[in-house]
Every structure is written in C-alpha cells, then in structure tokens.
Amino acid sequence: MKLHHLRDLLAIAEKGSINSAAKHLGMAQPALSRSVRELEREIGVPLLERQPTGTMLTPMGILFARRATSAVNELRRARDEVQQLQGSVQGTVVACVSGVAHISLLSEALAPFYEAYPHVKLRIIEGVYPMVEARLKSGAVDFYIGAAPEGGPAPDLQLVKLFDNTRVVLCRVGHRLSKARSLAELVDAKWVTTSITDHAEAEFSSVFAKFGLPAPRLSIQAESALTWITAVASTDMLTMSPVQWLDSSLIKGAISQIKVQELIAAPAIVLIRRHAIPPTPAAEYLCDMMRRPASRYNLKK
Known part of the structure; x- marks a missing residue:
C-alpha cells in the first residue's frame, strides 16, 4: 500500500466521482481507476461502488477512509514538523x-x-x-x-x-429599541442568533428563562458572523453577541449596543x-x- 493509493481513494470520496477526482488530482481517469483497483486487491474488499448520483464509498470503504484520512493527515504533519525543525x-x-x-x-x-x-x-x-x-x-x-x-x-x-466571556445586545443604529434598558423590553422583538450546538432555539431561550422571561421570536439562525451583521444592520432584528464585537470595525457606524441592565454570560x-x-x-x-x-x-x- 502506497501513499498515492490513499490519496486517490480520498479524492474520489471527497469529489463524488472518479472523473471529478481525476481532474482535481491532475491525472488520467484510467490511472486513477487502476490505483483504486490495486488498493482494493490489497485490502481484499470493494471500497467504491457506482450509483446513479456518482461513485460512493462502500460500508467497508467508509471505515477504511476514516483511518486513511488520519494516516494521510499524520504523514502531512510529520513532513511539516521535520522540515520546520530543520529550519x-x-x-x-x-x-x-x-x-x-x-x-x-x-x-x-x-x-x-x-x-x-x-x-x-x-x-x-x-x-x-x-x-x-x-x-x-x-x-x-x-x-x-x-x-x-x-x-x-x-x-x-x-x-x-x-x-471567560459575556454577551451584549446589538441593534442597527437608530433602532426604536436602542434606549431599552432591560431584556423585558425586548421580548417582542425579532432576533438573529448564532449557535454553538444544533439547538439554537434552546440556547437562545435559556438566556431569557434565566431572568424569568418568555423566549422572543428567533427569526434567523446564522452560521457566520457576516449573516448576523447583515441582518442586524439592514433590519429591525436584534442579536446577542460576545462583547468583543463592540471593538470591531466591521460593525462601527452601522450597529450599536442596547445597554440592558442584565449581565448576559457567554461561553x-x-x-x-x-x-x-x-x-x-x-x-x-x-x-x-x-x-x-x-x-x-x-x-x-
């Protein structure tokens, strides 16, 4: 088994087809197919199967690819480490x-x-x-x-x-609720939030529940900072974000803090x-x- 066998299999798994993987690797499709067949003969089981949507890993292929990914990453890291230690x-x-x-x-x-x-x-x-x-x-x-x-x-x-960290409430400049001083005044607003788990609404609701308040309406779950910045700057939505955002040039002039009295903890x-x-x-x-x-x-x- 050689390193290029692992590289080729993982490229097919990532790209979803032998043709796409061959283009990505800059090699001929027949050569890539031959590489995978050599690996399958050595392992003793089929690793790939053709489906109408492309080429997929077999169940055994999934198990093998998981280990192969770790091996390839470790070899990459070992090469980098040796070279960096040598200057x-x-x-x-x-x-x-x-x-x-x-x-x-x-x-x-x-x-x-x-x-x-x-x-x-x-x-x-x-x-x-x-x-x-x-x-x-x-x-x-x-x-x-x-x-x-x-x-x-x-x-x-x-x-x-x-x-440790804390959060602040943010709104667009000129928002009608900008002078609010408690979370109770904000429960009727629409909100955009990020999440550190797959349960954004539960995370969000728990903040208000801590202060005996009902959960407001969660309108957008953002997967990136750019999403919540865009939503808050261009609509009447509010967000709770870590306090460090107050120092960011990305929001200055467009987004401001609503200085509520509650101390809102952050992870x-x-x-x-x-x-x-x-x-x-x-x-x-x-x-x-x-x-x-x-x-x-x-x-x-």
Missing part, C-alpha cells in the same frame, strides 16, 4: 476560529506568525466546535479556538480555557486540539500568538 518555513496550518477569536485574537497573531513563518500556508475556517470535531480527531484541523462546547470535547481532545473562549499528538512547530507558534492577547481578557474578570 524550513514551509507547510500548512489548518485552524477553525470563531468570530470572536478572529477579531480579538487572530487579528493580532497574523503579523508575528508570518514574520516567523512567511511561507507557511494558513487555512482558516470560521465556525464553532461541533462542525469540526471529527476533523480535529482525524488531524485534518490542527486546532480550534472559539466558544466552549456544551459537555466538553471528545475524550481524545484537550481543552484549555483562554478566558468561555477555549483552545481545543488533540491530546496525544503534538502540533507542528508552525501550528504551535500560531496557538501561542493567539493565546497572548487572550491574557488581557482574563485580567478584566
């Missing part, structure tokens, strides 16, 4: 970073990171923990920095709290990565550069 500044770092971590941590980390590793390619995913848990476990994502997940991470992942901002396998020097350096500004928020407790 090379090549390689790739893949990180999932929440909106808050973007504006409060990543913005200060990029310049020093690229001074130390000018040729390392960064792939930054904006998101929250549930969407990348499987990729963290497989090694496809080096680390996550963002809101702490309910119940903590999977057993083979390590969590480090960077700082802590955490770092999550694999427990047993150390990151590459470049990934470790980016983590360090993002943890430095986090210390300022801890001093504000």
